[in-house]
Amino acid sequence: MTPLEIDFGKQERVVGIDLGTTNSLVAYMDAAGHPSVIPGDDGGKLVSSVVTLRPKGEIVVGNKARAALIDEPDRTVYSIKRLMGRGVADVQEELKLFPFRVAEGSESVIRIQLGERTFTPPEISAFILRQLKKNAEAFLGEPVTKAVVTVPAYFNDAQRQATKDAGRIAGLEVLRLVNEPTAAALAYGLDKRREGTVAVYDLGGGTFDISILKLHDGIFEVLATNGDTHLGGDDIDNRLIRIALEDIHSEWGKDISHYGEAVQTLRRAVIDAKERLSFVPATNLELNYKGKHYQREITRELFEKLIADIVDRTLGPCRACIKDAGVTVEQIDEVVLVGGSTRIPMVRNAVETLFRAKPHTDLNPDEVVALGAAVQAGILSGTVENQLLLDVTPLSLGIETMGGVVSKLIHRNSTIPASATETFTTAVEGQRNVLIHVLQGERELAKDNRSLARFDLKDIDPLPAGMARIEVRFLIDANGILNVTARDARTGKEQSVEIKPSYGLTDEQVEAMISESIDRAEEDFRARQAVEARVEADRILAAVDKAKQNDAYLDLTDAERGDITKALNELLVVYHSDDHLLIRAKIEQLNTVTMKLAENMMNTAVSSALKGTKI
Amino acid sequence: MGSFPSNYYDFFGLEHRLDLDVKDLEKRFYALSREHHPDRFSLESRDQQQRALDATAILNDAYRTLRDPLARAEYLLKENGFDIGEQGSKNVPPELLEEVFELNMALDELRGGDESARQSLEDARNKFTSMRDAIDTNLAEKFREYDTSRQRGVLEEIRGILNRRRYIRNLVNEVEKELTGAAA
Numbered sequence: 001m002t003p004l005e006i007d008f009g010k011q012e013r014v015v016g017i018d019l020g021t022t023n024s025l026v027a028y029m030d031a032a033g034h035p036s037v038i039p040g041d042d043g044g045k046l047v048s049s050v051v052t053l054r055p056k057g058e059i060v061v062g063n064k065a066r067a068a069l070i071d072e073p074d075r076t077v078y079s080i081k082r083l084m085g086r087g088v089a090d091v092q093e094e095l096k097l098f099p100f101r102v103a104e105g106s107e108s109v110i111r112i113q114l115g116e117r118t119f120t121p122p123e124i125s126a127f128i129l130r131q132l133k134k135n136a137e138a139f140l141g142e143p144v145t146k147a148v149v150t151v152p153a154y155f156n157d158a159q160r161q162a163t164k165d166a167g168r169i170a171g172l173e174v175l176r177l178v179n180e181p182t183a184a185a186l187a188y189g190l191d192k193r194r195e196g197t198v199a200v201y202d203l204g205g206g207t208f209d210i211s212i213l214k215l216h217d218g219i220f221e222v223l224a225t226n227g228d229t230h231l232g233g234d235d236i237d238n239r240l241i242r243i244a245l246e247d248i249h250s251e252w253g254k255d256i257s258h259y260g261e262a263v264q265t266l267r268r269a270v271i272d273a274k275e276r277l278s279f280v281p282a283t284n285l286e287l288n289y290k291g292k293h294y295q296r297e298i299t300r301e302l303f304e305k306l307i308a309d310i311v312d313r314t315l316g317p318c319r320a321c322i323k324d325a326g327v328t329v330e331q332i333d334e335v336v337l338v339g340g341s342t343r344i345p346m347v348r349n350a351v352e353t354l355f356r357a358k359p360h361t362d363l364n365p366d367e368v369v370a371l372g373a374a375v376q377a378g379i380l381s382g383t384v385e386n387q388l389l390l391d392v393t394p395l396s397l398g399i400e401t402m403g404g405v406v407s408k409l410i411h412r413n414s415t416i417p418a419s420a421t422e423t424f425t426t427a428v429e430g431q432r433n434v435l436i437h438v439l440q441g442e443r444e445l446a447k448d449n450r451s452l453a454r455f456d457l458k459d460i461d462p463l464p465a466g467m468a469r470i471e472v473r474f475l476i477d478a479n480g481i482l483n484v485t486a487r488d489a490r491t492g493k494e495q496s497v498e499i500k501p502s503y504g505l506t507d508e509q510v511e512a513m514i515s516e517s518i519d520r521a522e523e524d525f526r527a528r529q530a531v532e533a534r535v536e537a538d539r540i541l542a543a544v545d546k547a548k549q550n551d552a553y554l555d556l557t558d559a560e561r562g563d564i565t566k567a568l569n570e571l572l573v574v575y576h577s578d579d580h581l582l583i584r585a586k587i588e589q590l591n592t593v594t595m596k597l598a599e600n601m602m603n604t605a606v607s608s609a610l611k612g613t614k615i
Numbered sequence: 616m617g618s619f620p621s622n623y624y625d626f627f628g629l630e631h632r633l634d635l636d637v638k639d640l641e642k643r644f645y646a647l648s649r650e651h652h653p654d655r656f657s658l659e660s661r662d663q664q665q666r667a668l669d670a671t672a673i674l675n676d677a678y679r680t681l682r683d684p685l686a687r688a689e690y691l692l693k694e695n696g697f698d699i700g701e702q703g704s705k706n707v708p709p710e711l712l713e714e715v716f717e718l719n720m721a722l723d724e725l726r727g728g729d730e731s732a733r734q735s736l737e738d739a740r741n742k743f744t745s746m747r748d749a750i751d752t753n754l755a756e757k758f759r760e761y762d763t764s765r766q767r768g769v770l771e772e773i774r775g776i777l778n779r780r781r782y783i784r785n786l787v788n789e790v791e792k793e794l795t796g797a798a799a
Contacts, residue, residue: 012658175657219645380657388649414679417653417672475672478653 014146014175014381015136016373018183019125019163021081021232022205022340024049025370026132026147028140029383035187035374037367038139040131046366047135049205051127052076053114061131070268073099073260075115079234080128082206083110083121084166085159087503094230097238099260109509123513125166133172134527141535143528147172148377150369151480152207153179154227154394156440157452158503160481165510175380177479180204181211182222182391183372184338188363189215196333197223199321201351201359202369203314204339206232210318212325212332218386224324224413225394226317231310233274233341239306240270240298244285248294262289277303278343304346311350318354324413335359338368390415393476400437400446409474412442419475423489430462434470438482451502455484458496470495529580537575537587544568544594552600563593619651619670623677623690633691633758633773637682644678684754685780688773695767697774708779714739718786722793733794740790743783750780 016035018025023046027037037045042063052060052068053075060068068076082094088102088110095102103111103118111118129149136144149172151163160177167174178186181200188198195215202209209227213220244266249255256262266287276283282299322329335355341347342365351359363371378384392413398406399422409420424434434457441449460468469489476482486495544564547553553561571586624631627643649655651670656663680686689699707715718739724732754776761769 176654216645219648376654379654382658388652388654390648390652415675417668418675418679419672420676475668477668478671 012146012381013140013142013144014148014377015132015144016183016370016375016377017129017132017147017149018180018370018373019081019128019149019151019166020049020205020369021079021207021234022049023047023366024128024132025367026136027367027370027374028136029374029378033378033383035371035378037370038136040135041138047128047131048078049080049128050076050078051080051114051124053117055115059127061127069264070261073264074101074113077101077112077114077124079206080112080121080124082230082234083112084125085121085156085162085503086110098234099263109503120513122162122166122510123169125163126169126513129166129170129172133170137528137531141531141538143531145171145173146175146377146381148176148178148373148380149174150180150183150373151177152202152204152227152229153181153209153211153225154207154229155179155480156229156395156450157480157482158450158501159229160479161501164479164481165513168510169513174479176376177481178373178376178389179209179211179222179225179391179394179480180207180369181209181225181338182213182220182389183370183376184336184363184368185211185213185215185220185372186375186387186389187368187372188336188360189220193334194218197327197331199318199332199335199355200338201314201318201335201342202227202338203341203347204232205341206230206234208232208314208317210314210321212321212327219388219390221390221415222392223326224321225392226321226324227394228313228317231313232339235310236274236307236341236344237267237270239310240274240285240303241266243306244270244287244294244296247296248287251294252292256289259289262287265289273298274303275343278345300345307344307346311344311347314347315350315354329354329356332357336363336368337361338365340366391478391480392416393418393480395440395450396442397452397474397476397482398439398441398449400439404446406439406441406444406446406449410476414476416476416480417478419473421471421473424457424468424470424472425466426460426463426468427465429465431465431468432460432462433458434460434468436472438474438484452482453502454500455486456498456500457486458498460495461488461491472497526578526580530578530583533580533583533587534575537571537583540587540590541568541571544590547594547597547601550601552597555600556597560593560596564590564597567593619673621673622694623673623680626673626677627681629681631691631694632762633684633688634755634762635681635687640678640682644674644682647674684751684758685777688754688758688777692770692774692777695770697770699774699777708782711782714742715786718790722790725793736790736794740787740794743787743790747780747783747787750776750783754780 016027025037025045025047027035030036039045040047040062044063047062048066050062050065050069052065052072054060065076069078079098082098083091083100091110101113103113109120111120112124133144147167149163149167151160163177164174181202184200184202185198193215198213198215200211207227207229208231209225211225212223214223245257269285269287273283273285277298277300282297285296285298287294332355335351335357337359348359375384376389379387393410393416394412396408396412397410398408401407409422410418424436426434436455437446438452438455439446439449440452443449457470460470470486471489472484472486474482474484484497486497487493488495567590571590574582574586577583620626627640651667651674653664653667653671656667680690693699721732721735721739725736757769757773757776761773
């Protein structure tokens with residue numbers, strides 16, 4: 001690092017990331033204080049959440065990987081978000097509908113087979129995050145190491161933890177997980193409305209969230225949230241795919257549902273047809289596969305019949321959310337639509353009917369979550385002032401008590417951070433351990449809720465039954481993630497707690513994945529060095545530009561000016577290369593040929609702009 | 616940032632009163648959130664982050680408790696050494712014995728498929744709901760009485776009323792569940 005970079009590097013850059021089921025985006029706060037989405041190297045703002053492992057071992061992410069869904073379905077994965085923080089047992093439904101290839105021997109942690117290698121969902125998400133990080137670094141011309149990442153509001157603890165793990169594996173410090181509808185409200189509130197009660201209806205590729213917020217004087221207070229983490233555009237696609245597969249089966253006399261390539265081609269066609277149906281009353285669904293042709297007309301009427309129950313499934317959570325928020329429909333000033341699926345007219349109508357208000361659609365539903373994440377990133381880094389987000393926990397937290405009944409400690413829709421303290425004791429004399437089973441959910445019996453973890457209070461002082469008093473503090477932090485600490489109430493000593501997560505990765509596993517990813521770190525390191533070299537190039541280029549305006553420049557000989565122009569052009573030629581040594585060599589060359597110019601400028605006691613560029 | 620109080624009232628800088636101005640409480644909540652929220656400390660030291668987290672957790676727990684009159688009363692009772700638990704609300708208040716008996720019969724009938732019980736259940740729900748509203752009015756009076764008199768006897772009374780209210784709330788919930796569940 002040069003002394004200059006220290007001067008410039010003071011401000012911490014935090015980016016905002018929308019890690020979506022279908023598409024992912026990265027955004028930042030621009031110099032004017034507006035959130036803005038960062039385009040990828042292909043110029044597009046949306047990065048497809050698709051990851052493929054090329055036969056040579058290279059990982060490719062995004063729009064380039066999308067083609068591989070059709071060409072190399074066995075080495076390619078999409079919608080990985082559906083598997084984040086889940087166990088093999090609870091994704092069986094998913095596996096029927098999605099071509100996830102779960103590797104043999106997956107138990108509490110799912111592993112996905114891509115070609116000859118296997119990856120956990122956080123690792124696959126990490127590939128997507130790494131791509132976004134790279135895009136941001138190339139665009140901003142500086143290393144990016146800190147991020148705010150969005151998650152569905154209805155994500156449980158394990159799903160949130162998995163998202164945070166993905167960030168760590170990708171080399172990003174996740175400063176905050178923000179709920180997607182809340183992020184949307186931040187972007188919306190900053191732009192459109194500063195006071196009032198707002199509902200955010202977010203139907204994405206794989207998840208549905210509804211949140212109701214109160215906006216007041218820069219405070220965004222979530223009153224309640226509800227949702228379904230397995231409901232989204234993917235489900236709509238699957239309906240259309242299923243009827244097409246049935247048609248094809250009867251027309252061609254062949255069941256193609258097990259041909260990955262055919263199904264993926266069909267999926268593409270279905271998505272296109274679905275998108276067109278938002279604008280036209282009827283469209284054709286076509287598939288060409290191995291010389292065979294399938295075509296049928298889909299009317300909007302048929303489409304709506306097919307998806308009516310999916311749209312309907314979003315309304316129950318909406319009603320529950322209104323009730324929990326303690327507001328009436330009339331008190332909701334506006335409904336904001338988020339997620340690509342809200343472009344469907346039937347969805348808009350359903351929302352309008354329920355909330356008795358025309359939904360707000362000014363903001364791009366694909367981008368608004370990422371923009372909000374950037375705003376939150378600005379809040380955390382101090383560049384956005386006076387705005388504050390107060391979010392809630394979507395699910396009640398409880399512990400299993402006698403008879404498998406759940407005793408709730410922190411109720412759903414409590415503002416986070418939230419905490420509860422509970423005292424535990426022993427049942428028999430000399431008992432050294434107490435096991436606490438923590439669950440999330442609204443049901444009364446433990447078995448009907450989501451097991452979160454088992455906490456083992458260890459090395460309790462041996463005492464007669466019922467004498468030990470262990471105070472356990474359950475704290476849900478601002479990310480919606482549970483932290484547990486315990487102390488012996490008699491001695492005041494900290495009590496050791498061993499955490500056994502029911503799903504997801506242990507800390508050791510994440511650490512192992514981080515070191516595994518160091519194989520790739522060299523590649524990342526080189527990219528980073530190139531970025532840093534470019535930053536330096538920018539500085540000298542700007543300085544030379546400025547110096548050209550100076551009288552000292554005119555005092556140079558033609559030859560000297562020619563040398564400068566040549567060195568300048570050579571630097572521009574190598575500017576975009578990945579070879580930082582080459583860039584630095586050209587910077588050095590430009591430095592050398594401008595030495596005299598800098599001296600002249602100093603001698604005439606003019607600006608010291610060039611001085612600073614000497615290394 | 617100095618050390619922060621763990622008592623809910625003290626955190627808000629409020630007198631330990633039962634009758635609170637909820638609007639004023641909200642204003643204080645927003646101001647204190649701006650002061651303590653972890654968002655303001657995300658680039659600070661681990662220690663400062665932990666303090667912000669601890670402070671905000673107390674603040675949020677306190678706000679949740681104090682803005683709800685029933686939770687607030689329970690908190691103040693506990694503060695004054697009263698034992699608060701669900702236990703007190705499990706025994707049928709004697710003056711309700713007859714009504715509860717009839718209600719349970721109607722519930723059994725509806726569960727057994729006798730739709731004619733629906734009407735009597737709805738009647739019972741309405742009756743208990745208005746009873747609950749009357750209790751709330753009564754509670755509000757008692758709150759003010761305590762705030763001016765600071766008599767422990769008033770707190771005793773309040774505890775009794777709270778138990779009764781909790782019992783009625785559980786009844787109403789059960790009837791609601793049965794009525795909407797059976798209709799679906």
